[in-house]
Amino acid sequence: MAFRLDYVAKETGRNLVRNPSLTIATVLTVAVSLTLLGAAMLIRVGVAGLNDRFRDDVEFIVWVDPDVTPEHLALIVDTLDSSANISDSRYVAREEVYAEFQQYYRESPTVLELVNPDEVPTYFEVVPIEPDLAVVQALGKEYEKLPGVFKVQYAAEYIKKLNDFTRLASRVMMIAALFSAGASTMLMYNTIRTAMYARRREIEVMRLVGATNWFIRLPFMIEGMIQGAIGAGFSVIAVLLLNRGIGKQLNKNELKLLASFDLNQSDLLSISGWLLLAGAMIGFLSAGIAVTRYLDA
Amino acid sequence: MIKLEDVTKEYPGETIALRNADADIGKGEFVFLIGPSGSGKSTFLRLLNKQELPDTGRIFVAGKDIGKMSRRDVPKLRRNIGAVFQDFKLLSNKTVGENVSFALEVIGRPRHVISTQVPAILELVGLGEMSHKYPHQLSGGEQQRVSIARAFVNRPLILLADEPTGNLDPQTAIGIMRLLDRINKTGTTVLMATHDRGIVDTMRRRVIELADGHIVRDQSRGVYE
Numbered sequence: 001m002a003f004r005l006d007y008v009a010k011e012t013g014r015n016l017v018r019n020p021s022l023t024i025a026t027v028l029t030v031a032v033s034l035t036l037l038g039a040a041m042l043i044r045v046g047v048a049g050l051n052d053r054f055r056d057d058v059e060f061i062v063w064v065d066p067d068v069t070p071e072h073l074a075l076i077v078d079t080l081d082s083s084a085n086i087s088d089s090r091y092v093a094r095e096e097v098y099a100e101f102q103q104y105y106r107e108s109p110t111v112l113e114l115v116n117p118d119e120v121p122t123y124f125e126v127v128p129i130e131p132d133l134a135v136v137q138a139l140g141k142e143y144e145k146l147p148g149v150f151k152v153q154y155a156a157e158y159i160k161k162l163n164d165f166t167r168l169a170s171r172v173m174m175i176a177a178l179f180s181a182g183a184s185t186m187l188m189y190n191t192i193r194t195a196m197y198a199r200r201r202e203i204e205v206m207r208l209v210g211a212t213n214w215f216i217r218l219p220f221m222i223e224g225m226i227q228g229a230i231g232a233g234f235s236v237i238a239v240l241l242l243n244r245g246i247g248k249q250l251n252k253n254e255l256k257l258l259a260s261f262d263l264n265q266s267d268l269l270s271i272s273g274w275l276l277l278a279g280a281m282i283g284f285l286s287a288g289i290a291v292t293r294y295l296d297a
Numbered sequence: 298m299i300k301l302e303d304v305t306k307e308y309p310g311e312t313i314a315l316r317n318a319d320a321d322i323g324k325g326e327f328v329f330l331i332g333p334s335g336s337g338k339s340t341f342l343r344l345l346n347k348q349e350l351p352d353t354g355r356i357f358v359a360g361k362d363i364g365k366m367s368r369r370d371v372p373k374l375r376r377n378i379g380a381v382f383q384d385f386k387l388l389s390n391k392t393v394g395e396n397v398s399f400a401l402e403v404i405g406r407p408r409h410v411i412s413t414q415v416p417a418i419l420e421l422v423g424l425g426e427m428s429h430k431y432p433h434q435l436s437g438g439e440q441q442r443v444s445i446a447r448a449f450v451n452r453p454l455i456l457l458a459d460e461p462t463g464n465l466d467p468q469t470a471i472g473i474m475r476l477l478d479r480i481n482k483t484g485t486t487v488l489m490a491t492h493d494r495g496i497v498d499t500m501r502r503r504v505i506e507l508a509d510g511h512i513v514r515d516q517s518r519g520v521y522e
């Protein structure tokens with residue numbers, strides 16, 4: 001089948017400008033629904049990063065003051081080693097923490113510059129025998145009182161709460177995204193139907209002179225695809241801005257544990273790619289359905 | 298070229314537009330389909346390019362049983378059958394030249410074919426100078442010539458004309474009939490539905506008369522009666 005590209009381009013362009021308000025409404029609906037989807041994806045990737053950071057077997061972390069005295073450090077080691085409630089503990093030395101830090105902030109050299117390798121706090125990864133949260137918390141309270149301990153962080157509790165919350169948020173957003181994707185599909189369907197109605201005389205002539213259904217269909221489907229992709233483009237911008245906003249907030253509040261929510265470029269690239277693909281598909285397919293139903297009627 | 302075997306067409310609402318019709322029309326014939334309004338002339342024509350499907354009977358076009366044709370082959374059938382209507386069906390936002398080119402563009406003809414065939418066909422229908430005008434700038438007769446040019450530019454085997462002179466004054470109608478006659482002389486089979494007595498009586502061609510869906514007369518070199 002011989003398609004003339006210039007023909008398809010001309011017809012598609014005409015359709016796009018024929019009814020600008022409807023085109024804009026369609027593009028915006030697609031943008032809103034895909035922004036929701038993108039935000040849900042941001043959260044998912046963030047949570048995944050968070051879980052990577054805390055390995056499963058670490059139940060809590062005892063942070064040590066950067067200027068701890070050797071005696072105090074020895075005391076902490078002793079206490080941990082002699083405790084009957086602790087199955088394992090590991091001291092993470094300054095170089096290792098800094099290396100982790102470098103790895104972690106590899107996308108943000110400015111953050112790294114602010115960190116003096118000598119002032120990096122060190123910590124113990126502690127695995128209690130009893131993984132029960134109450135027991136762990138009781139233990140943690142004890143260690144917090146030791147001299148030279150700067151803070152005890154309960155990984156399990158913290159991560160569990162955060163996970164619950166983010167999972168809920170991401171689920172709510174996914175559902176909202178699904179509903180608004182439904183709305184954009186319907187709006188797209190109507191936009192294409194309106195475009196076809198406006199061109200019904202042309203379509204009648206096309207069918208009479210023997211144009212194939214694909215030839216009639218394609219400009220409309222490409223029109224839908226372009227509208228979907230433009231909407232997706234807006235949603236990509238919104239998601240990138242959202243990500244940057246989160247990143248700024250995280251740095252300001254020094255919520256270092258949440259830093260995995262400040263996504264790196266390859267994650268953002270793949271989210272953007274998925275959004276564009278989703279937008280183009282929504283447009284292409286809903287237009288395809290509209291055209292097929294029109295031609296079969 | 299065209300053969301109907303016991304064809305019946307009923308529309309929803311129990312209107313039977315064509316009843317047990319038989320007809321055999323050879324290549325290069327010129328046939329008038331006559332009869333009062335509502336007698337089934339348009340239905341007869343629409344069945345031939347599958348704008349309508351018969352309820353019973355078989356229809357052959359160029360030797361092929363079009364009832365057995367798949368949906369995908371319908372465009373090919375239509376490329377061999379030009380169609381002209383009382384209301385011209387021209388696209389008002391396109392010029393004369395564009396209206397004719399459109400028929401070739403949408404069946405994927407290459408640009409160099411279009412750029413030679415369109416001027417040639419406009420010359421043939423007597424509108425060589427009108428290519429850049431819009432339909433509303435033309436008279437009714439000129440508009441019908443454009444629509445004939447569009448129907449014939451792909452050189453179909455068959456030309457269907459459904460009351461092509463119905464909206465035209467007698468003088469203009471004669472011009473259109475001359476044009477259809479010329480097209481017929483190139484070997485194209487022409488079927489024309491009309492209830493214009495004067496035209497039928499002057500042309501003296503084969504006449505198939507319909508009344509209430511029945512073929513009541515099929516006569517060569519006939520008159521209207």
Ligand SMILES: Nc1ncnc2c1ncn2[C@@H]1O[C@H](COP(=O)(O)OP(=O)(O)O)[C@@H](O)[C@H]1O
Pocket residue numbers: 308309310312313314332333334335336337338339340341
């Ligand atoms: N699409 C349709 N739906 C229902 N009835 C129709 C339709 N087209 C034509 N008819 C009916 O079929 C009969 C034949 O119509 P038509 O073929 O248009 O006759 P003609 O062209 O001779 O006027 C008429 O009674 C008409 O009302």
Ligand SMILES: [Mg+2]
Pocket residue numbers: 335338339340459
């Ligand atoms: Mg009629």
